[in-house]
Amino acid sequence: HGMPAVAIPGVTMWSADPGTSLSDDTSVHPHILSALREINPAGVLVLADSDAKGNRNVRQALGHLAAALTKALCIPCLYARVPDAKPEDDTAKAKKEAAAKKQGLDDWIKAEGADQVKRYLNWQWDKLIEREQVLAKGGYYPLGYQGENNYVWSVARGCIITFGSSDNNSKAKLMNLVGGQSWCEARYGEIGPRGKMAVDFDKMGGDLIQACIEAGPFSVEMCRGSGVWADGDALVVSGGDVLWRTDGAQQERFGTGYAYPRSRPLGIKEDITPATAKQAMALLECLSTWGFRSQSECMQVFVCIALSYLTGALPWRPHASLTAPRGSGKSQLQKLVKNLLGHAAVACDADSTAPGIRQALRQDTLALLLDEAESSGKKLQATMDMLRSASSGSEVLRGTQDQAGTSFTLRTMALVTGIVPPTFNAADESRFVRVELDALPKASQTTPHELLINEPAAKSLGLSLFARMLRAWPRLLDAETLIRKSMDGDSRFRDTFAPVLAAAWVALHDNAMTEIEAKQFVNEMHLDAQRARVCEADDDADVVSALLGKVIKVTIGERSVESTIADLIINAAAEVTALRSTKGPTNRALGLYGMRVNLDSGGSLLVNVKAENFQKLFDTSKALAGSDLSTTLKRNRLVEPKMTDTMTIGGRSVRCYVVRIKDLLAANDAVFAPALTTAAELA
Numbered sequence: 070h071g072m073p074a075v076a077i078p079g080v081t082m083w084s085a086d087p088g089t090s091l092s093d094d095t096s097v098h099p100h101i102l103s104a105l106r107e108i109n110p111a112g113v114l115v116l117a118d119s120d121a122k123g124n125r126n127v128r129q130a131l132g133h134l135a136a137a138l139t140k141a142l143c144i145p146c147l148y149a150r151v152p153d154a155k156p157e158d159d160t161a162k163a164k165k166e167a168a169a170k171k172q173g174l175d176d177w178i179k180a181e182g183a184d185q186v187k188r189y190l191n192w193q194w195d196k197l198i199e200r201e202q203v204l205a206k207g208g209y210y211p212l213g214y215q216g217e218n219n220y221v222w223s224v225a226r227g228c229i230i231t232f233g234s235s236d237n238n239s240k241a242k243l244m245n246l247v248g249g250q251s252w253c254e255a256r257y258g259e260i261g262p263r264g265k266m267a268v269d270f271d272k273m274g275g276d277l278i279q280a281c282i283e284a285g286p287f288s289v290e291m292c293r294g295s296g297v298w299a300d301g302d303a304l305v306v307s308g309g310d311v312l313w314r315t316d317g318a319q320q321e322r323f324g325t326g327y328a329y330p331r332s333r334p335l336g337i338k339e340d341i342t343p344a345t346a347k348q349a350m351a352l353l354e355c356l357s358t359w360g361f362r363s364q365s366e367c368m369q370v371f372v373c374i375a376l377s378y379l380t381g382a383l384p385w386r387p388h389a390s391l392t393a394p395r396g397s398g399k400s401q402l403q404k405l406v407k408n409l410l411g412h413a414a415v416a417c418d419a420d421s422t423a424p425g426i427r428q429a430l431r432q433d434t435l436a437l438l439l440d441e442a443e444s445s446g447k448k449l450q451a452t453m454d455m456l457r458s459a460s461s462g463s464e465v466l467r468g469t470q471d472q473a474g475t476s477f478t479l480r481t482m483a484l485v486t487g488i489v490p491p492t493f494n495a496a497d498e499s500r501f502v503r504v505e506l507d508a509l510p511k512a513s514q515t516t517p518h519e520l521l522i523n524e525p526a527a528k529s530l531g532l533s534l535f536a537r538m539l540r541a542w543p544r545l546l547d548a549e550t551l552i553r554k555s556m557d558g559d560s561r562f563r564d565t566f567a568p569v570l571a572a573a574w575v576a577l578h579d580n581a582m583t584e585i586e587a588k589q590f591v592n593e594m595h596l597d598a599q600r601a602r603v604c605e606a607d608d609d610a611d612v613v614s615a616l617l618g619k620v621i622k623v624t625i626g627e628r629s630v631e632s633t634i635a636d637l638i639i640n641a642a643a644e645v646t647a648l649r650s651t652k653g654p655t656n657r658a659l660g661l662y663g664m665r666v667n668l669d670s671g672g673s674l675l676v677n678v679k680a681e682n683f684q685k686l687f688d689t690s691k692a693l694a695g696s697d698l699s700t701t702l703k704r705n706r707l708v709e710p711k712m713t714d715t716m717t718i719g720g721r722s723v724r725c726y727v728v729r730i731k732d733l734l735a736a737n738d739a740v741f742a743p744a745l746t747t748a749a750e751l752a
Contacts, residue, residue, distance in 0.1 A: 071183075071187075072187055072190065073108045073110070074174070075101060075104050075105060075108075077101065080117070080126075080127050080130040080131055080134075081130050082098075083097055083098055083101055083134050083137075084096070084097070084098065085097060085098045085099060091129070091130055091133045091134075092133055093133055093136035093137060093140070094137070094140070095133060095137050096137070096141075097134070097137050097138060097141050102141055102142070105138070105142060106142070110144065111144060111145075112144050112145040112146065112147070112194065112198075113135070113138055113142070113144065113145075113146040113147075114146075114147055114149055114190060114193070114194055114197075115131050115132075115134050115135040115138070115146060115147065115148045115149070116149055116150065116151060116174060116190075117131050117148070117149070117150040117151065118150065118151055118171055118172065118173045118174075119150060119151045119152060119153050119154065119170075119171060119172040119173075120171040120172075121150045122150060122153075128148070131148050132148050134146075134148075135147055135148040145198065145201065147194070147197040147198070147201065149190075149193050149194075149197060151172050151173060151174055151176075151177050152172070152177070152189070153167055153168050153170075153172065154167045154168075154170045154172040154176070154177075154180065155167060155180065155181075174186075200255040203251050203252055203255045204252060204255050204256060206224070206225065206248060206252070207224055207225040207247040207248025207249065207251075207252035208224045208225075208247050208248070208252060208256070209221040209222055209223050209224060209230075209246055209247060209277070210222040210224070210323060210324075211277070211280035211281045211283070211284040212229065212281070212284055212287050212291060212328070213281055213284040213285050213286050213287030213288075214281045214282060214284075214285075214286065214287055215286060215287045215288075217233060217234040218231050218232065218233055218234075218287075219231070219232040219237075219277060219278060219281035219287075220232075220281065220287040221246065221277065221280075221281065222323050222328055222330075223246050223247070223248075224247075224248065225246075225247060225248030225249070225252075226245075226246075226248075226331070227322055227330060227331040228330035228331055228332070229292055229328055229330055230245075230246050232246075232277065232278075232281075236274075237274030237275065237277060237278055238270060238271055238274045239274075240270050243270055243273055243274060243277075250268075253268045253270070253273065254266050254268055256273070257269045257270070257272060257273045289432065289478060290478060291326075291327055291328055292327070292328050292330065292432045293305070293307060293327050293328065293329050293381070293432060293434075294307070294330065294332045294333075294431055294432035294433035294434065295307055295308045295309070295332040295333045295334070295335055295412075295433040295434070295435065296308070296335070296380060296381040296413075296433050296434030296435055296480075297378065297379050297380065297381050297382050297434065297539065298327075298381045298382055298434065299381075299382040300314070302316070302542075302543060303315050303316035303318070303542075304379070304382055304539055304542050305320055305329070306335070306337060306339075306539065307329045307332070307335075308332065308333065308334045308335030308336070308337065308412070309331060309332070309333065309334030309335070310331060310334075311334065311335065311337070311338055311339075312329055313338075313339045315539050315540065315542060330432075332431075332432075332433055333412065333433065334412055335411075335412050335413055336411050336412045336413075336532060337413070337532055337535050337536065337539075341532050341533065341535075341536045342533060342536065343533060343536040343537040343539075343540050344530065344533035344534045344536065344537040345537075346576075346577055346578055346579050348530065348533065348534075349375075349534060349537065349576045349577050350577055352371065352409075352520075352530065352534070353367070353368065353371045353577070355405075355518050355520055356370060356371050356402075358518055359397070359398050359402055359506055359509070360397055360398070360506050360507035360508060360509050361504065361505075361506060361507075362504075362505050362506075362507060363595065365594050365595045365596070366504040366505070367504075368573055368594065369389070369502050369504055369569060370389065370391065370504055371573070371576075372569050372570070372572045372573040372576065373387070373389040373482070373484060373502060373569065374406060374409055374410065374534075375534060375538055375572050375573075375576045376482065376538075376568060376569065376572040377410055377413065377414065377436035377482050377484075378410070378413055378436075378534070378535045378538045378539070379538055379539075379542070379545075379572075380413075380434045380435060380436055380480060380481060380482045381434025381480050382434075382542070383482075383568060384462075385460060385461060385564045385565070385568065386459060386460050386461075386462070386480065386481065386482045387460070387482065387500060387501070387502055387564075387565040387566070387568065387569055388456055388459075388460065388482060388483040388484070388485065388500055388501045388502070389482075389483070389484045389485070389501065389502045389503075389504065390485045390486075390490055390491065390493075390501050390502070390503045390504070391484060391485070391486040391487075391504055391505075391506065392486075392487065392488070392489065392490045392503070392504075392505045392506070393486065393487075393488065393505070393506035394488060394506070394507070394508055395488065395508070396508040396509060397506040397507060397508050397509060398506070398509050399486060399488075399506060401517065401521055402506075403438065403440060403486060404521065405518075405520055405521055405527060406438065406484065407438060408520075408524050408527035408528050408531060409527055409528070409530065409531035409534065410436055410438070410531060411528055411531050411532065411535075412435075413435055413436060413531075413535065414435055414436035414437065414438050415429055415430060415435050415436070415437055415438070416438040416440070417429070417437070417438070417439060417440075418439070418440045418441045419439055419440065419441045419448065419449045419452065419485075419487070419491075420441070420448060421439075421448070421452070422448055422451065422452075423448070423451040423452045423454070423455040426452065426455065427455065427479060430479060430481060432478075434480040434481065435481060436481060436482050436483070436484070437456075437481045437482070437483040437484070438483075438484050438486075439452065439483055439484065439485045439486070440486050440487070441486075441487060449491055450492070453491055453492070453493075453497060455479065456481075456483050456485075456497075456500070457496055457497065457500060458479060459479040459480060459481045459482075459483070460500045462478055462479070462480045485501075489618060489620075489633055489635070490503070490618065491618065492614065492615045492618045492619075493614060494614075494615070498602055498603050499561035499562070499564070499565060499603050500565060501565070502565065502566070502569060502599065503599070503602065534576070537576065538572070538575070538576065541575035541576070544574075544575045544581055544582070545568075545571050545572060545574075545575045546571075547581060547582065548570075548571035548574045548575060548581075548582040548587070549567050549568055549570075549571035551582055551583075551584055551587035552567045552570045552571050552574075552582075552587050552590070552591060553567045554584075554587070555584070555587040555588040555590075555591045556570075556591055556596075557600065558600045558603065559603075561603055562599075562600050562603045565603065566596060566599065566600075570590060570591060570594060573590075573594075574586075574590060613702075613705055613707055613708075613728070613733070615687065616634055616686065617633065617634050617635040617638075617733070618633060618634070618635065619633065619634050619686050620632065620633050621633075621634065621637075621662065621686070623637070623658035623659075623661070624658065625654045625655055625658055626654045634659075634662075634664075637655055637658065637659055638659075638666060638674060638730065638733070640655045641653065641655040641656045641659055641665075641666035642666050642668070642672055642730060644656065645666055645667070645668050645672075646668065651665060651666070651667060651668075660718050660719035660720070661682055661719055662680060662682045662683050662686065662719075663676060663677035663678070663679070663680025663682060663683035663718060663719055663723075664676055664677070664683070664718070665718050665725075666730070672729070672730035672731065673727050673728060673729050673730060674727070674728040674729075674730060674733065675713065675716070675718060675725040675726070675727060676702070676725055676726045676727075676728065677718050677719070677721070677723045677724075677725050678698045678699045678702055678726065679699075679723065680718075680719060680721075680723075683698075684698065699726075702726050703726075707728050707729070707732045707733060708726050708727070708728055709726065709727040709728070709729070711727075712724045712725060712726055712727075713725045713726075713727060
C-alpha cells in the first residue's frame with residue numbers, strides 16, 4: 070500500500086553523461102531506468118525539496134529529468150515539489166520562518182505522517198495530469214524570426230501567428246496564441262500569498278522571443294496554406310479543417326518540415342467520388358457550345374480549368390488569356406468556370422491591385438479569375454508583373470518600414486478575361502495560353518446549357534473533376550515527361566504547354582500515356598499558332614503590341630470617349646476612306662498622341678516617337694518606360710526601315726516611322742478583333 074520511491078543524491082546526477090549540459094534529450098543513468106522499470110509504474114512524480122521554489126537551476130534540472138524519463142519510459146513523468154513546512158502558529162513571523170525553512174520528503178513525512186503525504190501526492194498527481202491536459206490543448210511551437218517579427222505555430226488555433234516587437238507583453242495576444250487563460254495559468258501561473266492566481270506574462274513573452282531566436286530565421290516557404298501541395302509522389306490537400314494525402318498516409322499539420330495552417334475551406338474531401346472520363350468529356354462538349362475559334366482552343370480552356378485544381382503542386386503554372394467580344398457569352402462562361410472551381414479559385418476584376426490580390430491569396434495556392442482585364446493601366450500592368458513571378462513561384466522581396474524587408478511567394482494560375490487582351494510582352498507570351506471567342510449566333514444565345522441553369526450540378530461536377538485530377542497526379546507527371554519529348558519548340562513553349570496537354574490526357578483518359586499516344590496527341594492539338602506566338606515573341610515587338618492595347622481618353626467631335634489605339638486606328642481608316650481626307654475627327658484625336666492614319670500603299674500608321682503624349686503612353690510599362698522608343702521601333706519587323714519626309718502631325722512638323730496597317734492586322738489579330746467586329750456591325 071506504500072508509494073515506491075527512488076532517491077538520487079543531487080539534482081544533476083541523474084544524467085548518463087556527467088559534465089554535459091542538461092536538456093529534455095539527455096540520457097538518463099541506466100541504474101535509475103533499471104530501478105524504475107523493475108517497479109513498472111504507471112507514472113513518475115519527480116519531487117524536489119521545498120526550496121526549489123526559489124531556485125531556478127533546481128527547477129530546470131528536475132524539469133529536464135521529468136521530460137527525459139517521459140521519452141525513455143513512454144509514461145507520464147511530471148515535476149512537483151514538496152510544500153513549504155507548516156508554521157508553528159499563525160503569526161507573520163512563524164509563517165516567514167516556515168517558508169524559509171527547507172523541507173525534504175523525509176521532513177514532510179515526519180511532520181505530517183505518511184498517509185497525509187500520500188493523499189497529498191495523489192491529489193498533486195491528479196492536478197498535474199489535469200494541467201498537462203490543458204497544456205496539450207494549447208501552447209505554441211517557435212518557428213523563428215524575420216526582422217523584428219517572431220513567428221510561432223499556435224496549437225490551439227492550428228495556424229501561424231506573427232508577433233511584432235511590441236506584442237510580447239500583450240496579455241490578449243499571448244492568450245489568443247496559446248488558447249486562453251487556462252493554459253497561461255497552467256504554464257506560468259503562481260498562487261500568491263493571498264491565494265490568488267497570478268500569471269507572469271512578462272516571462273511568457275520573454276520565453277517566446279528567446280525560443281524564436283533559438284529557432285533561427287523564419288522562411289515563408291515553411292507555411293503552406295489552402296490548396297494542393299506536392300510531397301514526393303503524393304499530393305497534400307489542405308483546406309479549412311480538412312488535411313489529407315492522396316497516398317493515404319497520415320499528414321500532420323506541423324512538424325514535418327512544413328506548417329499547414331487551418332485556412333479557407335476548399336470543399337474537397339477524401340471520400341468524394343472522382344469524375345469519370347465520360348463526365349470530363351461531357352464538360353468539354355459543354356464548353357464547345359461557345360464560339361471558340363478552334364476545337365484546340367476549346368480544349369485548352371477545358372484543361373486550364375482542370376489544371377487549376379493542382380495550382381500549388383505544379384512546378385510551372387501557365388496562365389490563360391480569354392479575349393471575347395460582346396455577345397460571345399463571356400459572362401456565362403465565367404460563371405460556369407467559377408462554379409466548377411468553387412473554393413479553389415478567387416474571383417476579382419482588373420481594378421483590383423496586385424498588393425490586394427497578394428494579401429487575399431497569402432500562402433494559399435488557389436486559381437485567380439481576373440475579369441474586365443482591358444488592355445492597360447498601372448493596376449493591370451502591376452498584376453501582370455505579379456503573374457509572371459507566380460508562374461515559377463519565385464520569391465519576391467519587398468521593403469518594409471522597419472528596414473527589415475519581407476518576402477512572399479505567390480503560386481497561382483490566372484484566367485484573365487476581357488474584350489481586349491492585356492498588353493503582353495515576350496515574357497508574358499511564354500507564360501500564357503491565349504484563346505479567343507467569337508460572337509455567338511442569336512439562336513445559341515437563347516439556349517443555355519444545363520450546367521448554366523443548374524448551378525449545384527456544376528459545382529458538384531467541379532468537385533468530382535477536382536477529385537479526378539488529384540488521383541491522376543502520378544499519371545500526369547509521367548504524361549508530361551512523354552509530351553515534352555514529343556513537342557517542337559523552345560523550353561518556354563514546353564514549360565507552358567506540356568502540363569496543359571498532360572492534364573488534358575489524364576482528364577479524358579484512364580490509361581497511362583504511351584510514347585506513340587504522346588506524339589499523336591500533340592499533333593491533334595494543333596499548337597502551331599501558339600508555338601509561333603511564344604517562340605517568336607521578342608521584347609522589340611512589345612512597343613507595337615503595347616501601343617495597340619493602350620486605352621486613351623479622346624474627344625471625337627463633341628463626344629468624349631475612352632478607346633484603345635487599335636479601335637481608333639480602324640475608325641480613322643474608315644474615316645479616311647469615306648472622307649478621302651486625313652483631317653477627320655478620329656485622326657485629329659490620334660494626332661494629339663503623335664499618330665496619323667494615311668491611305669497610301671493600302672493604308673499606314675505614321676508615328677512620331679518624340680511626341681510627349683506618345684511617350685507617356687508607356688509610363689506604366691516596366692520594360693519600355695524611359696527607354697529609347699526610336700531604337701526599339703526601328704528594330705521591330707512591322708516598322709518600315711526608312712522614316713518619312715517632314716510632315717505635319719498634331720500641329721508639328723516632324724519625320725515619322727511608318728507601320729503598314731495590313732501588317733498590323735496580320736500580326737495583332739487578337740487586339741484588332743473587337744474593333745473589326747464593331748466596324749462590321751456598324752457597316
